[in-house]
Amino acid sequence: MTIKLIATDMDGTFLRDDHHYNQRRFKRLFRQLQKRNIRFVAASGSSFPRLAREFQPYVDQMDFISQNGSVIHHGHKFLAAYPIEVTALERVMHILDRFYGPQDINQLVVSGPTTSYVDQQMDAKNFAIVKLFYERVVRVPDIRQVFSEYPDERFTKISINFAPHIDLNRVAAVMDGYLPPSLIVENSGFNTDLIGNAQGTKRNALAVLQHRLHLRDDEIVTFGDNENDLGMLAMTSRSYAMQNANPVIKLQAAHTTDIDNNHDGVLETIEQLLKNDY
Structure with missing residues (x-):
């Protein structure tokens, strides 16, 4: 064939x-x-x-x-x-804040179709890694406020790179229990989960x-x-x-x-x- x-x-x-x-x-x-x-x-x-x-x-x-x-x-x-509704994005941030602290997450990236956003507090080492995979990256004062800061952006994905001590199987169990049904979480390797529109x-x-x-x-x-x-x-x-x-x-x-x-x-x-x- x-x-x-x-x-x-x-x-x-x-x-x-x-x-x-x-x-x-x-x-x-x-x-x-x-x-x-x-x-x-x-x-x-x-x-x-x-x-x-x-x-x-x-x-x-x-x-x-x-x-x-x-x-x-x-x-x-x-x-x-396939954009994500702002309410669903805010829900993801709430879940992350509830179950994980700064010591648990190396990189938190929120992306639109061509531009990605990270918190200005991200250290140089992790920022360099993010740039490798996302290329066009903007630092923002508070990543949790990025949705209101960029109201015209069509956000499409949240990427979370977890620290080595975090078990991604447990992360998946937590996310499955709390994420809105409109979202899906998938492992992308390198201890990284990607959350986006289920479609x-x-x-x-x-x-x-x-x-x-x-x-x-x-x-x-x-x-x-x-x-x-x-x-x-x-x-x-x-x-x-x-x-x-x-x-x-x-x-x-x-x-x-x-x-x-x-x-x-x-x-x-x-x-x-x-x-x-x-």
Whole structure:
């Protein structure tokens, strides 16, 4: 069956642990994808500006699913977003304040489609990490007041990076008990949870692109390594969990890559698929 779209998660999947990828190999492979009219989609928990930086030479020939599916771009063109109601955002902040203190949270990031916000009290080390994943970041006097400070912003995601002593399974249990039904919490790796509109998932965002391109499920190939990739992996019979993924993720995907993210696992698999595709 002919491949018409390839969607891949970024960190822990397409990118090495040092957050880079094999530029030369990708350039060669991307030319092959274009010749075959195969769309390449970057699907990540981080922001569109970060993804646009990673793929700067190819932006206008790609699609982007950012913030775990809350924001969708076709090249630089904004397609759709799944915003969060302000009352729901305030509810999340209340829950965090009730159950967790400053020693429990390293990074708290509130994002709109292209701009992310952090508290001005965030230290330089954590701010540098946030900039790596979100690119366009604004410090605000009080992150809990960001909703009233930016009333015209369409907030789409809250990212919480917890300290190592926090068990994310317990976080999920707390959130499931207190979050409004309109919101979903997903683990994005690196001890980070992303909270957003329940409709803003990678699977739903990919379905938007699928509908635009009139694609069948079996014309799509997906790659992932974490919980937030499960929906995307489950939608097609041509899904791949990374060799370095958690065993639970591997069980949900149709296939597992032969090699891990640090050794071009995605690119190697795509090359093999193109050799066998017809």
